[in-house]
Amino acid sequence: MIRLEHVTKCFAENTAVDDVSLEIKAGELAILLGPSGCGKTTTLRSINRMTDIDSGTIFVDDINVLEQQPDELRRRIGYVIQSIGLFPHLTIARNVATVPRLLGWDAERTNKRVNELLEMVGLDPALYAMKHPRELSGGEQQRVGVARALAADPAVLLMDEPFGALDPLSRQRLQVEFRALQRELGTTVVFVTHDIEEAVLLGDRIALMDHGRLIQFDRPETLWLSPATPFVSSFFGEEFALKILSRHTVFGIALERVSPDGLAQVTAETSLKDALATMVSSGRDALSVSDGLGGSAGVLTFSALVHAVKE
Amino acid sequence: MASSSNTGTLRLSGDQIVGMAGALLGALVTAVGTYLELRPNRILGGDSVTAIAAFGPGAWALLGLWALMFAACLPGTGRTGAMVRGLVANTTMVVSVLLVARRATAFVAQSGDVARASLGISFWLSLGAAYIVIFSALPRAKSRNARALVSLPGIVMIAGLLFTGQLNSLSILVEYAVNADSFNKALVQQLSYTLGATGIALVIGLLAGVGAAKNPRLEGPVFATLNIAQVLPSLSFIGLLIVPMGWLGLNFPALKALGVSGIGWAPVFVVLLSYALYPITRNVYTSLKTLDESITDAARGMGMKPIQRLFTVELPLAFPVIIAGVRIAAVQTTAAAILAALVGGGGLGQIVFFGVQQTATDLILLGVIPIVALSLTIDASLRFVETLVRTAQEGGLT
């Protein structure tokens, strides 16, 4: 869906992006991760030509972006930034309607779409459509930012630390809701963050960058089990394993048919991280998994948990 | 215990001190100084009378009103005190105007048609004192309506008296009646200077300001040009234009037909236009340059073309600042247009200069007062527009 080939961008003496090649599949949520200043934003902005690259090529949907009108290209690619950038003098409805209006949709279609989008991001249109950005909380504003970017149903969405400025609680809620929305819509997303937790929680694959170079682009599990360089393991740190556990649930792990008596109980939807925490706090190396009908479906042992993740 | 909590309320606040000063000044000029000048004709000097001498018991009523305003400034009167002294100040303005008008009518009836009743310095100072009291009350007025109630009724009622002919026996209005034709012409010229120069400056200023903000190569030349015009003293600027404008008038019949020549309206208009250009261009430029970058970045990222960004995002957000520039330009132009009279360009300055030539103070005032009123009206109404736009953009009255 998105293909970068040998993309390089310099600012004066400083090489911001250094020969980056990567391919993102349709419907994938790809994370650009790395320390501050490693070139994530520059890479992201080269996709919708907000930044012009020095060399290399970029394809979106097999079309070379350099051969397209930047404005037309951008109308087909959603763009969400950390500072949100809502237009303060326009209502929420008008903000969301920005791209549909640019595309010349009629009023009826635009209104219908605006209401649909506001509901999609969890804002009641009756309550929010006619408000101004200043009347909304940071979290609500970024919901509008996401709705605005999705307005013309773009196949590709670019997001630059979209939840970075929110308080931890709203950030977490938006992360979870956004992940579900993205799965449902099947939008291809390139998501910039410097937050490892967020990257591991959201990403199908993570592209780890350092000093403008792409170090490794893989599933988090692969980054954990087969790091390409020592930088990868040192960047993710010792807790990487726990963060990986939070990506998976108990569901799908083979359970043992032994007596669950005296064991703490979890459900199939419990994350492995929480399951592990429950084992630790209950002082046992096994858990009972409920069958959803009040009984036990079987017992999850510590070694089964560890094996499941390593696979 | 009670005394400790009282010391706070017994202290005078700044607005109360200002209000007291205003009330004292009002009382003082009502008691002493020339409130009215009663003269046998336009030229001769006459009796300078105080308010007490002119109105008798009416003057004691005025003094009572000033005392009331003073009392409404006392510690502990708070917001109620402010509203009371504001409203009493308005009342006092209207009452004193009614009193002078009545006295003037009686005097003219008694001393014959050529007799003149002129407003004296104490009368003008008492109006000033009333406004000091009003301004002292404004900060305590909570809502926009309360502020209007404190600041507008007096001036509106006086305007009503003026336009319904109630004040016609005052000398200044006799001057108006005698000079109505030249006054009206001068007023129209004055307005044309202000509106014409500001209007054209708005169009050019928008183009120049947007150009300078969007194209770094234009930035230097635009502001260098404007700065030259800005530092030239107005009279020498007009002088500099005499030769080139005269040349234009002589060589282009179309311009000559419009009245373009070395003197008259044309050089004045060019000077006013260059003065008006500066604040407008600067405000257009600055407002565009200081827009929140995340907003313009988002607009670009959505796929807005430069012209769409300009009209749907940048100019609307810049609008309040641009209006402020227009306001400054219009007020400046109104004041500077007085100079037009020096080179035969007309305007209200003409009336002032006639007054000076004839040593007729009331004629001078007939020129000056409309200029002041015009400036204040322009200033207030454009400030109002600015506030309206800001409030609308921020999503209602919050």
Ligand SMILES: Nc1ncnc2c1ncn2[C@@H]1O[C@H](COP(=O)(O)OP(=O)(O)O)[C@@H](O)[C@H]1O
């Ligand atoms: N417009 C710019 N002008 C000059 N240098 C820039 C510009 N944008 C980014 N850079 C530099 O390029 C490098 C990469 O920046 P960026 O892509 O923003 O990093 P990240 O998003 O990973 O923090 C940094 O060293 C930054 O200082």
Ligand SMILES: [Mg+2]
């Ligand atoms: Mg960045």
